[in-house]
Amino acid sequence: MRTILLGLLTLVGLSAQNTVVIQNGIIHTVTKGTITGSVVIVNGKITEVGEKVMTPAGAKIVDASGKHVIPGIIDCHTHIAVDAINEGSVSVSSMVGVDDVVNNERMDIYRALAGGVTTANVLHGSANAIGGRNVVLKMRWGKDADGLVFKEAKPGLKMALGENPKRQGMQTTGFGAQAGQQNLRYPGTRMGVEDVIREAFTNAKEYQKEWKDYEAKKARGEMALPPRRDLQLETLVEVLEGKRLVHAHCYRADEILMLLRVSQEFGFKIATLQHVLEGYKVAKEIAAAGVGASTFSDWWSYKVEAYDAIPYNAAVLQKKGVLVSLNSDDAGGAELMRRLNTEAGKIMKYGGVTEDEALAMITINPAKQLGIDQYVGSIEAGKQADLVIYDKDPLSIFSKVEKVFIDGQQYFDRDGDMSARPRKEAEKKGLLEKEKETERRNAPQTRRPS
Amino acid sequence: MRSRGLLGIILAASVYAGANDTMLIRNATVHPVSGPKQENVSVLVVDGKIAEVGAKIATKGKIKIVEGKGLHVYPGMIDSGSPVGMSEISSVRETTDTGELGDFNPQLRALIAVNPESEHIPVVRANGITSVMVLPGSMGGRGGGGGSIISGQVSMIHLDGWTWEEMEIKRDAALQLVWPAIASRGRGATDDDLPPALAARRMTFAQAKRNQEEEVRKLKEFVEAARRYQKAKAGKEPGLKPDLKFEAMLPVLDGKRPIMVLASREREIREAVDWAERERLKIVLANVREPGKMTEELARKKIPVILGSPFTTPIDDDAAYDEPFTLAALLNKAGVKIAFASFGTQFARNLPYEAGQSVAFGLPYDEALKSVTLNAAEIWGVADQYGSIEPGKWADLVVTDGDLLEVKTNVKMMFIKGAPVDLESKHTKLYKKYLARP
Known part of the structure; x- marks a missing residue:
């Protein structure tokens, strides 16, 4: 009862305080330079950014003197906050989606939030050439599964090339392979991966045509039976019609080029090449195709197709005209997610991008890639107030996140987190004691009276 | 890889000026780790070992000079x-x-x-x-x-x-x-x-x-x-x-x-x-x-x-x-x-x-x-x-353009036992090769 009351009071408090001013911070707008000034937030949206702003009466003031403010970090490739990642039994699984298995209680959401991430592209895994639907979430810790969803984000579909989708078709007994596996699944080669994609989109085109023919007949007033609905192909038709973004897992230059050509042939667009570790080898082709790249900073050598990965990848791609973001690929725990800021800092070293270019790789660039740049990704009037306050230069290893705002609401506060620890520790101890007591009470007695 | 050994030691006194592992890193910020950092000082390395760290170091004859202005020297x-x-x-x-x-x-x-x-x-x-x-x-x-x-x-x-x-x-x-x-x-x-x-x-x-x-x-x-x-x-x-x-x-x-x-x-x-x-x-x-x-x-x-x-x-x-x-x-x-x-x-x-x-x-x-x-x-x-930059220790040194622990910092030079070490790798080679791709 007490908690409910407390919750109500908090809610009332929030609605009364719908104006927030973050004052005197070093504001990295990312798109419009860096200023020392303030950000005004009204009803969850940024209304003003400037060296001098009007502070509305009754506004909640957040003092950011000497601190750095950046747009909320956007992670373009994660597998957090979900209870399943791969539907790996088929090579084309476009009828499933991780949007159906969002678990709002997973701790990785809070940990990502504490690392300055406000938006995450949650993708299906890479077991299949054509994977499942994605979901874009905001790290609104405490909200239910629906409350996490970034409603305005464009839907997406995962695709995957190379070692992962062909693994279940490989008859090798090598380390990491499925030794002696009986149930091999097509494809087992990069040739087969191309074929799976080609077959699937050929079918999708047929399916699209059936529906178009039906709609046309109906429009003409002719008798027509609707085609049988196919959920697998329906998703692919959305891709063909530009209603769904493709995020394609890839490593080697050859397979990247293959996908670019297949997509051009079928007339659909790849939104992002994910990982794209050999992207630097075909940067020219990627740029010409107008396709984005979302990569790691310095991962390499964990598998054969990652052996030519270089930490200069992001910088080369960007210099050659590709829109680049950095991602974590975190699954089962937010690890890299909580330090994407220093991952961006590394790109200043590996390839010499500027501070703003580095920050863009974790804010406005992934926002563009996910089609949400009109809402988030920079500190500009009119955008949703997703902001992170750091104690020091956010691209430095010596900095840490102090506060995180999503839609103008404070969802993380380091001081608050730390001061709540003794209470949580005591609560945990109490629960453990209670559990032990119950165990003792329920334990079978050794000697019973007969 | 480095010429040391008996012959090297015998000849050291007369020819060390030309040896690969003898040099003076000049006017750098030195972080000895064993003590506080020292600005605008030099490190003298003789036969692969640190001989002296100080503002004014007298050197005999010709010696390889490594310019350290604006750079930091740390132990490897x-x-x-x-x-x-x-x-x-x-x-x-x-x-x-x-x-x-x-x-x-x-x-x-x-x-x-x-x-x-x-x-x-x-x-x-x-x-x-x-x-x-x-x-x-x-x-x-x-x-x-x-x-x-x-x-x-x-x-x-x-x-x-x-x-x-x-x-x-x-x-x-x-x-x-x-x-x-x-x-x-x-x-x-x-x-x-x-x-x-x-x-x-x-x-x-x-x-x-x-x-x-x-x-x-x-x-x-x-x-x-x-x-x-x-x-x-x-x-x-x-x-x-x-x-x-x-x-x-x-x-x-x-x-x-x-x-x-x-x-x-x-x-x-x-x-x-x-x-x-x-x-x-x-x-x-x-x-x-x-x-x-x-x-x-x-x-x-x-x-x-x-x-x-x-x-x-x-x-x-x-x-x-x-x-x-x-x-x-x-x-x-x-x-x-x-x-x-x-x-x-x-x-x-x-x-x-x-x-x-x-x-x-x-x-x-x-x-x-x-x-x-x-x-x-x-x-x-x-x-x-x-483990530190002190006279008598091997000159395993790293020269950087900033804080050693910072992600943005570049390592500019490295010495192991006083001899320069190549900083090129598979990564830098592929980087240069593909950056230059027409």
């Missing part, structure tokens, strides 16, 4: 545990030589399986790491048998040399021991994170505890057997046949060689510390993650701790989100000597950032710098020759 960093050179592509068993089969392998030496041509070596050293403690055992994850309790001898190597012999600093620097842990849980946070095959292997706590106790019993038995061998040998018992495993245990039993004991959580740490005390063995704890109530005791007993990467998530869901980030500060505050290790190959180059991240969460900066240099040298018994 030491990674206190990594399979660099022993594992090329971690997911391909054929390229990995850590993790031999069998429970007790003290006779194995990591040094002899170091491939000097590994692409990892130039990549790692380009970030300022001059030396590594190469581990014979896997970290309990993938790679080889991986299940050993005693994995073999850890060797300290330089990340430069034509052969592993040339790379050697200390071939039997420590013995690697993985303290048996109660493994009733997988590595993932919940059941759902585990693949079905792993989930099926999960067991009840009681079962896992029995297994662990059995493994500890086997370990104790092995060490007792080694003791009997030691006694028999000392007593020149007739008919005693040489046993390579027990032979390899002798310096450890004498307390001359430390055991690097991998133990993550409080329970394992306590067991390992109690055991070592009873057996009078010298131990260094490694991969410590949740020392809990053992923290004070480690400080009191002066047991050093090698920390793995803080770039991980807390083991438990209900732990503080920053637990891995604050661990170094917590141990340091309690008075425990710490050093960092990468415990891997692909992120070994990020060793300085492990220390840097810990600074953000409370570790004093000077201590962070020591944890990747002097502390490591002290823990592994090579501080008379390495």
Whole structure:
């Protein structure tokens, strides 16, 4: 009862305080330079950014003197906050989606939030050439599964090339392979991966045509039976019609080029090449195709197709005209997610991008890639107030996140987190004691009276 | 790779001006680590060793001058545990030589399986790491048998040399021991994170505890057997046949060689510390993650701790989100000597950032710098020759354009025993090649 009351009071408090001013911070707008000034937030949206702003009466003031403010970090490739990642039994699984298995209680959401991430592209895994639907979430810790969803984000579909989708078709007994596996699944080669994609989109085109023919007949007033609905192909038709973004897992230059050509042939667009570790080898082709790249900073050598990965990848791609973001690929725990800021800092070293270019790789660039740049990704009037306050230069290893705002609401506060620890520790101890007591009470007695 | 040896020493006095390992690094900011940083000073290196650090250094005759204006000089960093050179592509068993089969392998030496041509070596050293403690055992994850309790001898190597012999600093620097842990849980946070095959292997706590106790019993038995061998040998018992495993245990039993004991959580740490005390063995704890109530005791007993990467998530869901980030500060505050290790190959180059991240969460900066240099040298018994910029020590030096622990900093030059080291790698070569692609 007490908690409910407390919750109500908090809610009332929030609605009364719908104006927030973050004052005197070093504001990295990312798109419009860096200023020392303030950000005004009204009803969850940024209304003003400037060296001098009007502070509305009754506004909640957040003092950011000497601190750095950046747009909320956007992670373009994660597998957090979900209870399943791969539907790996088929090579084309476009009828499933991780949007159906969002678990709002997973701790990785809070940990990502504490690392300055406000938006995450949650993708299906890479077991299949054509994977499942994605979901874009905001790290609104405490909200239910629906409350996490970034409603305005464009839907997406995962695709995957190379070692992962062909693994279940490989008859090798090598380390990491499925030794002696009986149930091999097509494809087992990069040739087969191309074929799976080609077959699937050929079918999708047929399916699209059936529906178009039906709609046309109906429009003409002719008798027509609707085609049988196919959920697998329906998703692919959305891709063909530009209603769904493709995020394609890839490593080697050859397979990247293959996908670019297949997509051009079928007339659909790849939104992002994910990982794209050999992207630097075909940067020219990627740029010409107008396709984005979302990569790691310095991962390499964990598998054969990652052996030519270089930490200069992001910088080369960007210099050659590709829109680049950095991602974590975190699954089962937010690890890299909580330090994407220093991952961006590394790109200043590996390839010499500027501070703003580095920050863009974790804010406005992934926002563009996910089609949400009109809402988030920079500190500009009119955008949703997703902001992170750091104690020091956010691209430095010596900095840490102090506060995180999503839609103008404070969802993380380091001081608050730390001061709540003794209470949580005591609560945990109490629960453990209670559990032990119950165990003792329920334990079978050794000697019973007969 | 470097011309030293008898001839070099004889001729040194007359020709050192032209030698590859004699030079003056001029007008730099020097971070000796053993003392406060000094601005606008020079470092004189003679025959590979640091001769002098000071504002005005008199040099005789012609000497190689390295301009250090605007640059920083640090001692080369030491990674206190990594399979660099022993594992090329971690997911391909054929390229990995850590993790031999069998429970007790003290006779194995990591040094002899170091491939000097590994692409990892130039990549790692380009970030300022001059030396590594190469581990014979896997970290309990993938790679080889991986299940050993005693994995073999850890060797300290330089990340430069034509052969592993040339790379050697200390071939039997420590013995690697993985303290048996109660493994009733997988590595993932919940059941759902585990693949079905792993989930099926999960067991009840009681079962896992029995297994662990059995493994500890086997370990104790092995060490007792080694003791009997030691006694028999000392007593020149007739008919005693040489046993390579027990032979390899002798310096450890004498307390001359430390055991690097991998133990993550409080329970394992306590067991390992109690055991070592009873057996009078010298131990260094490694991969410590949740020392809990053992923290004070480690400080009191002066047991050093090698920390793995803080770039991980807390083991438990209900732990503080920053637990891995604050661990170094917590141990340091309690008075425990710490050093960092990468415990891997692909992120070994990020060793300085492990220390840097810990600074953000409370570790004093000077201590962070020591944890990747002097502390490591002290823990592994090579501080008379390495770990700081002091006269008489080998000139393992890193020259940077900024803070060594900062992600944006570039390493501009590196010297191992005073000789310049190539900073090019597979990565820089591919970078240049494809940047220039028309």
